[in-house]
Amino acid sequence: MFRFNPYSPEIDADPFPAYATLRAEYPCFWSEDAEMWVLSRHKDIVMALNDWETFSSAKGNLVNELPGRAGSTLGTTDPPRHDRLRALIQKAVTKRALAHLMAPAQSVAQKHLEALKGRDQFDFVAEFSSKYTVDLIVYLFDLPPADLEIVRDKAVMMVQTDPVTRQKGPEHLAAYEWMREYAANLVQERKKNPGEDLLSQFILSEIDGDKLKDEEILLTVTTLIMAGIESLSGFMTMLIKNITDHPEVREALVANPDLIPDAIEESLRFNTSAQRFRRCVMKETTLHGQTMKPGDFVILAYGSGNRDEEVFPNADVYDLSRKPKGHLGFGGGVHACLGTAIARLACKVAVEELLKAFPNLSKVDQELRWMPSTNFRSPLELQVKA
Template sequence: MAFRFDPYDPAFDADPFPAYKVLRDEHPCFYSEEAGMWVLSRYDDILAALSNWRTYSSAKGNLIDELPGRAGSTLGSSDPPRHDRLRALIQSAMTKRALDHVIEPARASCHKHLAALRDQSVFDFVGDYGSKMTVDLLFYLFNLPRADAEVVRDNAVLMVQTDAKTRQKTEAHLAAFRWMADYAENLVQERKKNPGDDLLSGFITAEIDGEKLLDKEVQLTVTTLIMAGIESLSGFLGMFAYNLANEHDARRAVSADHGLIPDAMEESLRFNTSAQRFKRCLQVDTELHGQTMKAGDFVMLAYGSANRDERMFENPDSYDVARRPKRHLGFGGGVHACIGSALARVATEVIFSEFLKAVPEFTRVDDVLPWVPSSNFRSPQKLRLARG
């Protein structure tokens, strides 16, 4: 039977790693009919693509199923020199001060949500803790109205999803994106009139050599960061908890020594990252592993496969908190390395340090998990944990 690779198949996200291994070993440059694009699965090939934006362009979008209006207009969906200008201006607003100032508010939110779980022997890590924490952090950083939390979260979740049957964004997904874009536009206009000491105001006022972000650029940046800040970070937190729930020795080691949390986090980003697949568009005909990819073809970069490539990592299918995999692709790489990675690391360390103080021992309740239906991301929609 001919090999197929279908990133829309719900069964695939339940355990994508056997298919990734077949890709790496037998089809390192594979055309997926289901995805309508080439798939690169080996670490070196993906790193080379990430390092060569002139050939592997992001300007036609980086999401497998792109949202309208993003391509060419956001940090993740543009190439230099526009990308470099956007990144410099956005980075100037995301200063170390913002990182330092998020620690205590994050800790306070942890205490609040963990207190609500104190009497529950079984709880949903995603819905009861991880997702609530990411909403709290984002609303703090952008100084958003707390009354908007539920509707913002619901739309952010829908934005990252793709319908597995139609293999595309449905009207519900597109409506969520339109709602978020309108919400961000209103925020930008309000904050221009009433600036404050928050990240959104920082984007509006950021200036380098007399140049500022355009209103549309701020709007799209905020829209993307709300999506990433709520759903992508929540997905990573859920995957980290999922990894620790499955790996008993690692969980016990980290619970006993919270100084291991940063290394365990990096290993989770390698071993079972939520950021599984992103795309590029070829600008020139490219030969790779005996295949000819044509200019204009889309190429999927399977980060989740690269992070399990035995050509790069020894015993890649083992979760080892002592590994220190500094070159993993859990936050991407090249010019498009995740701009929020430092913030995500700081927040995750606080969130898990407090969680493991309150719940040092836990196990998974369900053998089969519901996974977020997304062609880009992989994370549990629900992760029920039992104490002890």
């Protein structure tokens, strides 16, 4: 009997064989382990993303939602309010608006790579991607530089789920509470001394005289910190894993750094860190002979849609020349990732600088330890050789 258990360490490590079965045999699958439906085909996921009236985000978008979060973040608010909230910060995070991030990103990357000079081997996660992403978010959000390691540790902890109890454990909830408190202090301080940073822009925004509620500001700030630190570092780690798993790709990128954006897009398709998000069914919907009832939750398995042969031929092959469009690496529709331009720029600069410093970078053979998470997938550590 086929099962799909998003809590299992096997799925954390390699969800792709299970995804293939889901797509082929159970395209609308009731997972007893998750107590949710699972949609795995690209077409069905896109359909659900487009139809927010049937597949609502307002009851939470994390597979294991954090307490009190649903309804108070961009990602857990439906249109039309969502669209108004999002419009407040959208302009500040377009590709054009973020050109100012290029030079700081380069210098931050160079600083952390300089510290690794002369080393034979290092952990890409702890010694590069964590530090680099934290520094970028400090710059973008103008965070106080003290306690940054702790901010990162909490961001990484709060997205995890206990694989045994299948719930957020006390350590995960404590991390979330810590981050809320941190965000609350930050919001208070920023209201008193607003600056030019992204957080100030968001906090001070008003829509048609309708101010954001304090809870909305707080939880949105919490989510932006989580995404900017954990999700970005997680994806960057997957990108480097792909590049080091495919030496021919690394060589191509060293020879022609203009290909780096293609490697990023193919990584977003091949094994994005945002594997699964959820929606709540609002009206009875029958799909592939299964009937989903109002109130049922549905997992949209982006990572599976990205391996759907109907859209991406030879989907299990990492192909630098693919230039995939329409992938679900950032989700899609109204709730697609807000930080796409930040992520693309940050990853491009990181890979450029990394391969300049370490053109022969390779992966140390190791059994990777994967983050226990029902949403995200990335290794906790990635040892690489210079």
